[in-house]
Amino acid sequence: MTRHETLRADTDRERILFASARLFREYGFDKTTVRQIAEACNLLPGSLHYRYRAKEDILVDMMRVAIEKTIRGITEASVTTQDPLQQVRAALQAHIEVLLSGDDMMYVLLFEWRSLRGAARKEMIRERDRYERCWATMLEALKEQGFIRPDVDTHLLRLIGLGAINWMATWYKKGGRYSLDEIGESLWSVISRGILAPKYIDMRKT
Numbered sequence: 001m002t003r004h005e006t007l008r009a010d011t012d013r014e015r016i017l018f019a020s021a022r023l024f025r026e027y028g029f030d031k032t033t034v035r036q037i038a039e040a041c042n043l044l045p046g047s048l049h050y051r052y053r054a055k056e057d058i059l060v061d062m063m064r065v066a067i068e069k070t071i072r073g074i075t076e077a078s079v080t081t082q083d084p085l086q087q088v089r090a091a092l093q094a095h096i097e098v099l100l101s102g103d104d105m106m107y108v109l110l111f112e113w114r115s116l117r118g119a120a121r122k123e124m125i126r127e128r129d130r131y132e133r134c135w136a137t138m139l140e141a142l143k144e145q146g147f148i149r150p151d152v153d154t155h156l157l158r159l160i161g162l163g164a165i166n167w168m169a170t171w172y173k174k175g176g177r178y179s180l181d182e183i184g185e186s187l188w189s190v191i192s193r194g195i196l197a198p199k200y201i202d203m204r205k206t
Contacts, residue, residue, distance in 0.1 A: 012041075012043075012051060013051065013061075015041050016037065016041050016043075016048065016051065016052070016058065017058070017061065017062050017065060017105065018104070018105075019037060019040035019041045020032070020037050020040075020058050020059075020062060021062055021103075021104035021105045021107075021108050022040070022104050023036055023037060023040060024059070024062075024104070024108045024112055025104045025107050025108055028112070029055070029059060029108070029112045029115040030115060032055070034048060034049075034055055037055070037058070056116055056117075056120040057120070059108070059112065059113075059115065059116060059120070060116065060120050060123050060124055060127075062105050062108060062109070063105075063108070063109050063113060063124055063127060064127050065105060066103070066105040066106050066108070066109040067109065067127050067128070067130065067131050069098060069103075069105075069106075070095065070098050070099070070106075070131060071130070071131055071134055073094040073095065073097070073098040074091035074094045074095055074098075074134060075091075075134070076094070077090040077091050077093065077094035078090050078091045078094075078138070084141065084142055084145060084147060085142070085147060085192075085196075085200065087138065088138055088139070088142060089188050089192075091135075091138065092165075092184060092187065092188055092191075093180075093181070093184040093188075095165055096165060096168065096180055096183055096184050096187070097180050097184075099165065099166065099168065099169060100168060100169065100172050100174075100180060102174065106169070107169060110166055110169055111169075113128075132158060132162070135158050135161075135162065136154070136155070136158055139154040139157060139158060140154055146197055147196060147197060147200050148195050148196060148197065149195060149196070149197050152195045157191075157195060161191060164187070165187070168183065
């Protein structure tokens with residue numbers, strides 16, 4: 001494939017994914033047709049089929065992009081400091097900001113992955129697990145360094161923490177009562193008070 005063809009392919013992919021995300025969010029995955037997606041992208045159904053064999057393939061690719069964007073967000077945020085506690089705090093804030101950015105792909109990632117079946121569902125679970133391993137690694141490192149109390153189950157902490165963050169997408173309103181910074185600060189305060197070893201409690205904001 002030539003460079004021009006590669007750029008064209010990337011452009012087509014982005015156009016298809018953005019249009020599909022908007023349709024999936026508005027009508028739901030099951031009610032959105034391939035013809036609707038093709039029309040929204042100004043493509044013939046055959047041209048769409050050339051890139052994606054089935055509608056499920058579009059959803060999986062969309063979720064792969066959304067997860068990669070989230071991983072990149074927390075990674076870039078955490079490397080801005082050497083302090084282990086502040087790395088997790090920054091990653092937490094980055095997750096919230098990416099999730100609540102208004103991106104249709106993020107909404108679909110949260111609420112439409114259950115529409116997948118068979119191999120597509122297994123692929124989505126592998127992608128989800130890849131993201132969760134990022135958090136598992138950070139939390140285990142904190143525990144090994146003594147920041148997190150020995151009695152804290154980091155696996156359960158990760159499940160509860162990510163569940164709470166992801167649920168924000170159902171109630172957060174841009175320009176509403178709480179800003180993203182306020183939400184992040186409040187969540188960090190609650191979580192850190194519950195898991196940190198006593199000697200590190202006062203280091204949460206330093």
